[in-house]
Amino acid sequence: MSPAGTYHHGDLRAACLRAARELLEEDGSAGLSLRAVARRAGVSATAPYRHYADRDALVSAVAAEGYRELAGHLSEAHPAPSTPDELAAVAVAYVRFALDHPALFRAMFAEPCDPAGEERVAATAAISAYVRGIVRAAFPGVDAEALSTTIWALVHGLAFLHLDGKLDSSTPEVVAAQVTTAVHALFKASPAIAAAATPATD
Secondary structure, three states: OOOOOOOOHHHHHHHHHHHHHHHHHHHHHHOOOOOOOOOHHHOOOOOHHHHHOOOOHHHHHHHHHHHHHHHHHHHHHHOOOOOOOHHHHHHHHHHHHHHHHHHHHHHHHHHOOOOHHHHHHHHHHHHHHHHHHHHHHHHHOOHHHHHHHHHHHHHHHHHHHHHHHHHHOOOOOHHHHHHHHHHHHHHOOOHHHHHHHHHOOO
């Protein structure tokens, strides 16, 4: 541990976030507090308050990191999905992120946080814009706002059902199959969406 007071201004924030992530993974949200973060980071009990007014502000910063990492995973799965299979690949990446980082995912979506935190607001807006952009590109003529909410709700629900043990998450293959089947079922159930997702033929 570094002795208290040895962090430079720019390093303290990173040290606190790193400590918070470690505590989340080890003990879940119950073990996360500014005092615990200070102990883990090796700084004084008051040092984290230089960057975080309270626990909610700290959780918001952790969540913002998670949103950025999630956006990267989704983009890696497919940068511009336009077919049901490509959208299913992005959905699988979303659920896999939740299963690979359960404590972080719960902090992102199930923990109280600072709703006005600029970093968190910007990160969540980026995720929302990513989903809306997919819908606009893949489904012209469909209400992008409504459909993006529907798709996000479906995939997010699948993530928590897997996290909470309501769906089988025994292997990555099982998870991928369940998520892919659910995404395809949405398209099959809605003729308008299915028509929009079908490439035009000459």
